[in-house]
Amino acid sequence: MVTFAKRFTLFAAGLAACFAISSGAARAAEPIYKVGATATGVPFTFLDVKSNSIQGMMVDAIDAAGRAAGFKVEVQQNVFSALIPSLTTQKIDIISAAMLKTPARKQIVDFSDTVYSYGEGLVVKADDKGHYTSMDDFKGEVVGAQVGTAFVDALNKKGIFKEVRTYDSVADIMRDVALGRIKAGFADQPIVAYQLQQGANTQVRLVPEYQSAVKGQVCFIVRKGDTATLEQLNSAIRKMKADGTLQQILQKWHMS
Known part of the structure; x- marks a missing residue:
């Protein structure tokens, strides 16, 4: 004979199992975005020979944005000139590199809110x-x-x-x-x-006295019309600026 206590124990165990399965499914359901970055843009992005991975300020920034917005990133190495072509042909989903926002580029791709200016x-x-x-x-x-x-x-x-x-x-x-x-x-x-x-x-x-002629903003970049990803990124940037995460990243790379 199954006692009430035992039935309750079995019921609780079943709930716990369902919760664990649903939690695991939620984690597995997190989207993974392919992110294009360069190997020669230190401190923004660069190839770390010890780990054989792309590191840098913009890598830390997109990682933090992913945590804030609920997605994961897979950083891929690209030469600078191939970043936008790779994005528009859907080889990557986001560009996170030292690429300034310009009127010409804005005709082809969409830029997030500013991450850094220089x-x-x-x-x-x-x-x-x-x-x-x-x-x-x-x-x-x-x-x-x-x-x-x-x-x-x-x-x-x-x-x-x-x-x-x-x-x-x-x-x-x-x-x-x-x-x-x-x-x-x-x-x-x-x-x-x-x-x-x-x-x-x-x-x-x-040259310390030189005055920059092209001053611009570094942003995350998405395909033209990809408003869903753009809104995720902008929301994440706002959170990162508000809670100090972005400032901590800039300080880590001696850029603030």
Whole structure:
């Protein structure tokens, strides 16, 4: 004969089992977004050779956004110029990298609220003691910038340079400046500053008096019209700013 106490115990056990199954199903149901990032954008995104994974401020930011909004991320390595094509062809779902919001890009993709703001920095030879404050100071010279960046567009629009060369990475720009192949390089100021602090290239310097011509916002980026994902990201950004999570991430990477 089954006593009331035993029936109650069995009932409670059944409820617990159902709860465990439903909780597991809920966790399993969390969407996984494929996130595109670059291996050469330290401190925003970079390949950590020890873990063989992409790390950086924008990786931490999208991870935190996922926790706040209830989704998981799978970060994939892309070259900078392939980020938007990979997004529009649905190879990835979100871009989280050092990509500035521009009118031209806004015609193709949608940007979230601002995660971080910055402009370009100027790189010259370490022994070049010139006082440079703008792009105009290099009229008639050969200059360079990273392919796919807003800085290339700004330089070409000037129409005053002997040649505007494009490079796959900031490291490549600094190398050609050091070798004298180009007079000056224009690249993401926080990336250049961080790399030089880490001793990436002692033959070049970042010009402190230079005033950025292209100042913009770094955001998460989604496919045009993907309002559902965009709303999730914007809600997460608001939470991260309100509770201090974003500020902690910026401090971790020496960007605040």
